[in-house]
Amino acid sequence: MDETQPSLLSVNERLAAEALIVDVDGFEGPLDLLLNLARSQKVDLRKISILDLARQYLAFVEEAKRLRIELAADYLVMAAWLAFLKSRLLLPPDPADEGPSGEDLAAHLAFQLERLEAMRGVAARLMARDQMGRDFFARGIPEDVTRIRTVRFTATLLDLMQAYARLRTRDEFRPYVMDRDAVYTMEEALERMRGLIRFAGDWVDLAHWLPEGWGNDPVRRRSATAAHFAASLELAKQGALDIRQSDMFAPIEIRRKGN
Amino acid sequence: MAEPPEESLFEAPPPVEQERMVEAILFASAEPVRVADLNARMPHGSDAAQALAHLRKRYEGRGVQVVRVGEAWAIRTAPDLGFLMQKETVETRKLSRAAIETLAIIAYHQPVTRAEIEEIRGVSVSRGTIDQLLEMEWIRFGRRRMTPGRPVTFIVTEAFLDHFGLESARDLPGLKDLRAAGLLESRPPPGALPEDAEEEEQGDMFEDDA
Amino acid sequence: MAEPPEESLFEAPPPVEQERMVEAILFASAEPVRVADLNARMPHGSDAAQALAHLRKRYEGRGVQVVRVGEAWAIRTAPDLGFLMQKETVETRKLSRAAIETLAIIAYHQPVTRAEIEEIRGVSVSRGTIDQLLEMEWIRFGRRRMTPGRPVTFIVTEAFLDHFGLESARDLPGLKDLRAAGLLESRPPPGALPEDAEEEEQGDMFEDDA
Numbered sequence: 001m002d003e004t005q006p007s008l009l010s011v012n013e014r015l016a017a018e019a020l021i022v023d024v025d026g027f028e029g030p031l032d033l034l035l036n037l038a039r040s041q042k043v044d045l046r047k048i049s050i051l052d053l054a055r056q057y058l059a060f061v062e063e064a065k066r067l068r069i070e071l072a073a074d075y076l077v078m079a080a081w082l083a084f085l086k087s088r089l090l091l092p093p094d095p096a097d098e099g100p101s102g103e104d105l106a107a108h109l110a111f112q113l114e115r116l117e118a119m120r121g122v123a124a125r126l127m128a129r130d131q132m133g134r135d136f137f138a139r140g141i142p143e144d145v146t147r148i149r150t151v152r153f154t155a156t157l158l159d160l161m162q163a164y165a166r167l168r169t170r171d172e173f174r175p176y177v178m179d180r181d182a183v184y185t186m187e188e189a190l191e192r193m194r195g196l197i198r199f200a201g202d203w204v205d206l207a208h209w210l211p212e213g214w215g216n217d218p219v220r221r222r223s224a225t226a227a228h229f230a231a232s233l234e235l236a237k238q239g240a241l242d243i244r245q246s247d248m249f250a251p252i253e254i255r256r257k258g259n
Numbered sequence: 260m261a262e263p264p265e266e267s268l269f270e271a272p273p274p275v276e277q278e279r280m281v282e283a284i285l286f287a288s289a290e291p292v293r294v295a296d297l298n299a300r301m302p303h304g305s306d307a308a309q310a311l312a313h314l315r316k317r318y319e320g321r322g323v324q325v326v327r328v329g330e331a332w333a334i335r336t337a338p339d340l341g342f343l344m345q346k347e348t349v350e351t352r353k354l355s356r357a358a359i360e361t362l363a364i365i366a367y368h369q370p371v372t373r374a375e376i377e378e379i380r381g382v383s384v385s386r387g388t389i390d391q392l393l394e395m396e397w398i399r400f401g402r403r404r405m406t407p408g409r410p411v412t413f414i415v416t417e418a419f420l421d422h423f424g425l426e427s428a429r430d431l432p433g434l435k436d437l438r439a440a441g442l443l444e445s446r447p448p449p450g451a452l453p454e455d456a457e458e459e460e461q462g463d464m465f466e467d468d469a
Numbered sequence: 470m471a472e473p474p475e476e477s478l479f480e481a482p483p484p485v486e487q488e489r490m491v492e493a494i495l496f497a498s499a500e501p502v503r504v505a506d507l508n509a510r511m512p513h514g515s516d517a518a519q520a521l522a523h524l525r526k527r528y529e530g531r532g533v534q535v536v537r538v539g540e541a542w543a544i545r546t547a548p549d550l551g552f553l554m555q556k557e558t559v560e561t562r563k564l565s566r567a568a569i570e571t572l573a574i575i576a577y578h579q580p581v582t583r584a585e586i587e588e589i590r591g592v593s594v595s596r597g598t599i600d601q602l603l604e605m606e607w608i609r610f611g612r613r614r615m616t617p618g619r620p621v622t623f624i625v626t627e628a629f630l631d632h633f634g635l636e637s638a639r640d641l642p643g644l645k646d647l648r649a650a651g652l653l654e655s656r657p658p659p660g661a662l663p664e665d666a667e668e669e670e671q672g673d674m675f676e677d678d679a
Contacts, residue, residue, distance in 0.1 A: 122433045
C-alpha cells in the first residue's frame with residue numbers, strides 16, 4: 001500500500017479492525033492478532049509489509065477505543081511499540097541514534113511472526129500424526145516379568161567364632177561378668193581387641209565386637225562401647241588397625257591393618 | 260524341550276534363537292524396552308541390536324511392527340489397522356490449543372525455558388498447561404540453563420515419541436525445513452545482548468547423534 | 470493413512486490382509502478374542518478362522534505363539550522362553566543364631582552327629598537348621614559313626630572353607646586363640662564331653678595354628 005492513499009486505506013483498515021474486534025477474546029495476545037492481520041495481507045510472511053501491519057494494528061486499537069472496548073494492557077504496550085516502529089520506518093535514519101534501526105526491529109517482528117506461524121504449522125502436523133491409542137496400539141495383555149527372589153545367607157568368621165565361644169562359655173559366663181558390675185575398662189577392651197583384631201580381615205562394625213552379655217543392657221553397652229572405641233583408637237594409633245566411619249552417627253568400623 | 264539358559268552362559272545362543280528372545284520380550288511388554296535391558300535379560304554374549312534388526316525386517320508389512328522409540332524398542336500395531344481397534348481406542352484428554360502449541364515448541368526447541376516458550380507464543384504460559392503436559396509424561400525437566408537465574412528447561416520424553424510414533428526427536432515433521440529457515444534459532448531482539456552460551460547449547464541438542 | 474474400511478464392505482480383504490488384521494487384534498486386545506468377535510470386527514466377508522489358522526502357522530517356532538485360551542485366542546510367549554520373563558534378585562541375609570551355632574559346632578567338632586550337636590548347644594537342633602546348612606552346601610554328610618544306631622555325621626564342605634577364606638578346617642582359630650582373644654572368658658563347663666579329652670582333641674586338630 002502506498003502512503004498517498006491514506007483515506008482509502010484507513011476505511012478498509014477500520015472495517016477489518018472492527019471485524020477483528022468482534023472476537024478479540026479469541027486472540028491469544030497481540031502477537032496472535034498480528035499474525036492474523038499479517039495473514040490477511042495474503043502474501044508470504046517473508047514478504048510482509050511490517051509498516052502496513054503496524055498501521056492495521058494501530059487502526060484496530062483505535063477502533064477498540066472508539067467502541068469503548070477494554071483492551072488488555074499488553075495490546076496497548078504493543079500499540080505503543082508499533083507506533084514507535086512506524087515512526088522509525090517512516091523517518092530517515094538519524095545517524096546520531098545508537099539504537100537498532102527501524103529495519104532491524106521490523107525484521108525481528110517479521111521473524112517472530114514467521115516463527116509463531118511455523119510452530120503452529122508443525123503443531124498441527126504433529127497432532128495429525130498417527131497416535132498411540134488411536135491409530136496404533138500397544139500390547140493389550142502385557143506379560144509381567146516375575147521376580148524370583150533368592151535369599152543368600154552369609155556369616156563371617158567372627159560370627160562363627162563368637163558363636164562357638166558363646167557355646168563354650170555359656171554356663172559360667174553370666175556370674176563372671178556380673179561381679180564386674182557395669183563397667184568395662186579400656187584396659188580390658190584393649191587386651192581383648194589385641195587378641196581379636198587379627199581375625200578382622202574385613203571391615204567389622206565395632207558394635208559387633210562387644211563381649212557377650214554387654215550388648216543389651218544400655219548401661220553395660222555404653223561402658224563396653226566406650227571402652228572398645230577407646231581401645232580401637234589406641235590400636236589405630238599403634239598401627240594395628242584401620243578405623244572408619246562413613247557418616248555422622250554411622251557405625252564405626254574397624255579392620256586389621258595391612259589387609 | 261527348553262534349552263536351559265545356564266548352558267548358554269558362555270556361548271551366545273544362535274542368532275535365530277536370539278531373535279526369538281527379543282521377539283518374546285518385546286511382545287510381553289507394553290512399554291518400549293531399551294537395548295541394554297534386552298541384553299541384560301538375554302543370555303550372556305547375546306547381541307540384542309542385531310537380533311532387533313532381523314526382527315524388524317521380519318515384521319515389515321505385518322499386522323504389528325517393530326518400532327524404535329528413542330533408545331528403546333517396542334511392538335505396535337500397524338497404523339493402517341487402527342480402524343479395527345475401536346474397542347481398544349482410548350479417549351485422550353483434549354488438549355487446548357495453548358497446550359498443543361507449547362508441546363510443539365518444547366519438541367522443536369528443546370531444551371527450552373518457559374521464558375522462551377512465552378517469547379515464541381507472545382503470551383504467558385499458564386502453570387496448568389505445563390502441569391498438564393508434565394502429568395501426561397510427554398515433557399519433563401531438562402538441565403538447568405547456565406544463564407542468570409539458572410532457569411529450568413523442558414524437553415520431550417520417550418512417552419511422547421512413543422505416542423506420536425517417532426523414532427527420535429530428530430524425526431519430528433518439518434524439523435529440517437524449520438532449521439534451514441533459521442526458525443529454530445534463538446534470535447535475540449535487536450539491541451538486546453547476544454546470548455552466545457545459549458545459542459551453543461541449543462545447537463547441540465539434535466546434533467550429537469545425528 | 471488408514472485404509473478406509475468402507476471399501477472392503479462388499480469384498481473381503483485378501484487373505485494376507487485378513488491375517489494382518491487378526492494379528493493386530495490379538496496383539497492389542499486386553500483379553501483373548503473369540504473367532505466370532507474377530508469376524509465381527511473384521512470387514513464383511515472375512516474368514517477369521519482361516520486367517521487365524523494361517524497366523525498360527527506363521528508363529529510356529531517363533532518367540533511368541535498363537536494359543537487357544539478356552540474358546541478364545543491370544544498371543545503368548547513361547548513356553549521355552551519363559552525364563553526371559555523372570556528377573557532374579559539375590560538378597561543377602563545374616564544366618565540365624567541357631568544356624569551359626571550349629572555350623573560352628575560342626576566346624577570345630579567334625580565329624581559330629583546330631584545328638585552331639587544337641588548336647589553341646591543344650592537345645593535340640595531343628596531339622597530346618599540342618600537342612601538350611603546342607604542346602605547352602607556349607608555342611609555335608611560325613612561317614613556314619615560306628616556306634617549303635619550308626620548315626621550320620623556332619624562335616625563342613627569346600628564351599629564353607631571358601632566362604633570363610635580358610636585353607637582347611639584346621640585353620641579355624643583354636644580354643645587357645647579364642648581364649649587369647651578374650652572370646653573364651655572362662656574354662657568350658659565340665660559337660661558331657663570330658664574336658665581334657667576335648668582340649669586334647671582340639672589341640673591336635675588345630676595345633677599348627679598356634
